[in-house]
Amino acid sequence: YLSHLTNDSGFISLWFTANKSEENQIKENVKGVVSLKDTIVNFSQTLKNEIFIFTPITLVVIFLILYFSYRKLSKSLICLIPFFFSLSLYILSSFIFNLNISFMSLIGVFLVYGLSVDYGIFSIDGIYSNKNKSNLKMALHLSWVTSIAGFLPLALCEHNILKDLGIAISIGLIGIYYSTFYIIPSFCLNKGKI
Numbered sequence: 001y002l003s004h005l006t007n008d009s010g011f012i013s014l015w016f017t018a019n020k021s022e023e024n025q026i027k028e029n030v031k032g033v034v035s036l037k038d039t040i041v042n043f044s045q046t047l048k049n050e051i052f053i054f055t056p057i058t059l060v061v062i063f064l065i066l067y068f069s070y071r072k073l074s075k076s077l078i079c080l081i082p083f084f085f086s087l088s089l090y091i092l093s094s095f096i097f098n099l100n101i102s103f104m105s106l107i108g109v110f111l112v113y114g115l116s117v118d119y120g121i122f123s124i125d126g127i128y129s130n131k132n133k134s135n136l137k138m139a140l141h142l143s144w145v146t147s148i149a150g151f152l153p154l155a156l157c158e159h160n161i162l163k164d165l166g167i168a169i170s171i172g173l174i175g176i177y178y179s180t181f182y183i184i185p186s187f188c189l190n191k192g193k194i
């Protein structure tokens with residue numbers, strides 16, 4: 001996120017500009033930034049603003065896509081259960097274990113966002129399908145195991161960037177697993193397959 005402030009030599013070009021036109025170009029592109037501290041504060045504020053704007057927008061767009069596909073409000077909402085459960089589990093874990101909420105953990109949460117909706121869709125399609133449900137269940141289990149095998153080692157790394165990403169995705173995957181194999185099926189059975 002600092003790439004727009006660097007030049008070919010790798011210096012922060014806001015302070016070490018090659019010429020006056022480059023300095024003016026940087027100041028025009030990055031409003032209000034005159035120091036590294038301003039850059040970091042500006043980045044954090046921009047990130048926060050964009051998350052609060054685009055998360056609800058993407059959630060609504062995903063819901064509309066699901067609704068137009070299934071033509072049922074209940075099925076569309078059920079597909080979102082793994083995301084909301086995973087997000088709740090991550091927030092709860094963050095408070096209980098005092099986890100860092102960093103830029104990389106937010107990236108992890110957004111990766112889980114996409115994965116969880118996929119699992120919700122596959123669960124709903126499996127529950128309502130007349131095809132061999134054991135094959136789909138096995139495929140979902142295998143997909144989950146390979147995902148957790150890929151991301152859990154990151155949670156064990158010492159580098160904060162990798163660790164934060166790994167923890168966020170691993171907790172999210174645990175939430176996805178529980179909601180996919182326990183919450184959605186029991187919810188659908190209790191409601192008479194909606």
